[in-house]
Amino acid sequence: MRISVVGGTGNLGYGLAARMAAAGHMVRIGSRDQERACSAAASLNALTGTENTSGHANAAAVEDAETVVIAVPSAAQAETLRSLAALLDGKVVIDATVSLNPKDVTTVLPPEEGSCALRARALLPAGTELVAAFHTLSGKLLADLSRTVHADALCCGDSAAAKETVLALCDTMKIKGVDVGPLSRSAFLEQCTGIIIGLNKRYRRGHVGLHFTGL
Numbered sequence: 322m323r324i325s326v327v328g329g330t331g332n333l334g335y336g337l338a339a340r341m342a343a344a345g346h347m348v349r350i351g352s353r354d355q356e357r358a359c360s361a362a363a364s365l366n367a368l369t370g371t372e373n374t375s376g377h378a379n380a381a382a383v384e385d386a387e388t389v390v391i392a393v394p395s396a397a398q399a400e401t402l403r404s405l406a407a408l409l410d411g412k413v414v415i416d417a418t419v420s421l422n423p424k425d426v427t428t429v430l431p432p433e434e435g436s437c438a439l440r441a442r443a444l445l446p447a448g449t450e451l452v453a454a455f456h457t458l459s460g461k462l463l464a465d466l467s468r469t470v471h472a473d474a475l476c477c478g479d480s481a482a483a484k485e486t487v488l489a490l491c492d493t494m495k496i497k498g499v500d501v502g503p504l505s506r507s508a509f510l511e512q513c514t515g516i517i518i519g520l521n522k523r524y525r526r527g528h529v530g531l532h533f534t535g536l
């Protein structure tokens with residue numbers, strides 16, 4: 322699959338890109354700065370022992386991709402999506418944005434739309450198939466390819482076909498994907514990030530994750 326990761330120079334985007342490239346996908350790292358993207362891509366190629374990753378300015382990164390991951394800070398999400406909206410029409414977009422409270426990152430301050438993913442829905446063309454996912458995975462854990470990810474990749478969205486694409490992608494990354502329902506559930510998934518950060522702090526851990534039993 323040709324996947325673009327906008328924010329692929331950051332913690333979560335880099336970790337996701339690592340697992341995707343290691344799984345054999347062609348990954349295009351998107352950045353506001355092409356040089357930064359190329360440097361992250363070179364580092365990912367060294368990490369994965371592949372040539373599957375390349376670096377681009379954001380627009381060039383998403384242009385040719387089938388699936389696009391958005392992993393940018395909440396404060397930059399609207400601006401990023403507005404600038405790329407026309408290019409995202411007809412594509413599967415996976416939004417991982419969480420609006421953490423800058424005064425207390427164990428809590429989440431959702432935007433007025435109810436969640437970052439619902440804000441993305443309002444900003445993206447109707448032809449974009451939006452899935453919210455990856456909020457409950459640790460970027461650092463993902464980037465450590467020597468470690469197995471035992472946490473589930475929870476996802477939600479209103480397009481069954483797009484969710485199937487994301488679940489299949491998770492399979493290739495050796496992470497169990499779980500469909501938790503419609504896009505409105507993104508408010509819950511985004512809240513989980515705050516809970517996980519709180520647990521990491523309270524129990525002095527780095528990689529707390531969520532896993533549903535019985536599935």
Ligand SMILES: NC(=O)c1ccc[n+]([C@@H]2O[C@H](COP(=O)([O-])OP(=O)(O)OC[C@H]3O[C@@H](n4cnc5c(N)ncnc54)[C@H](OP(=O)(O)O)[C@@H]3O)[C@@H](O)[C@H]2O)c1
Pocket residue numbers: 327328329330331332333334351352353354357358392393394395396397401417418419420421455456457458459460461514
């Ligand atoms: N880190 C995690 O483990 C984790 C887990 C769950 C959810 N999340 C969510 O995923 C998103 C990304 O988190 P992160 O920890 O990967 O963030 P990060 O390390 O700060 O990286 C985000 C990337 O976004 C890009 N970006 C675009 N516009 C920006 C702006 N105005 N200011 C700063 N960066 C901008 C930057 O790339 P360029 O400068 O190259 O453009 C940056 O490398 C956030 O919404 C976060 O809440 C993160």
